[in-house]
Amino acid sequence: MKQYRCERVADVIVREVANILKTRISDPRLQYVTITACRVTKDIRIAYIYYSVMGINPDPDPIRKGLDSACGFIRRELGAKLELRYIPELRFEFDQSLEDGNRIWETLESIGGSEGNAE
Numbered sequence: 001m002k003q004y005r006c007e008r009v010a011d012v013i014v015r016e017v018a019n020i021l022k023t024r025i026s027d028p029r030l031q032y033v034t035i036t037a038c039r040v041t042k043d044i045r046i047a048y049i050y051y052s053v054m055g056i057n058p059d060p061d062p063i064r065k066g067l068d069s070a071c072g073f074i075r076r077e078l079g080a081k082l083e084l085r086y087i088p089e090l091r092f093e094f095d096q097s098l099e100d101g102n103r104i105w106e107t108l109e110s111i112g113g114s115e116g117n118a119e
Contacts, residue, residue, distance in 0.1 A: 003042075009084070010038040013047050016081050017090075020074050029066035036095045040088060047088040050095040060094055067092040 018035040037050040053063060071090050079087040 006040045006042060006044060009044055009082070009088075010040045010047070012082060013038045013040070013049065013078065013088075016078055017049055017074055020077050021070075024077060025070050025073070027066045027070060029062045030070065033063060033067070036097075044084065044088055045086060046091060048091050048093055050093050052095045052097075064092070064094070 014035050014037065017038075021030055021033055021035065032053045033051050034054050035049060036052050039048045039050075040046070051067070053060075071092070075087055075090055078090075
């Protein structure tokens with residue numbers, strides 16, 4: 001039962017943090033940030049929020065600093081939305097999986113293209 005609760009809280013955090021970034025934060029460093037997933041510890045004290053950046057190949061350092069500076073505001077906004085005794089500490093982690101998937105896709109396409117030319 002506890003694991004199911006953690007998953008529900010993580011789903012709400014993903015939805016709400018994405019909404020907060022979209023509507024309430026005007027930091028230009030966070031303009032292309034997309035929240036991809038969230039993992040919450042069993043005691044719901046820490047939420048690891050995974051993000052990626054769409055469209056451009058940015059320098060990750062300013063984006064990380066922007067998220068860190070907005071962390072307190074995001075946590076306060078989450079407190080108004082979540083009905084929890086303790087609002088989890090937010091830790092943002094860059095999600096490398098989309099870039100890895102794109103690189104694999106390009107490799108597969110180049111292999112498929114070279115085989116098509118061999119015939």
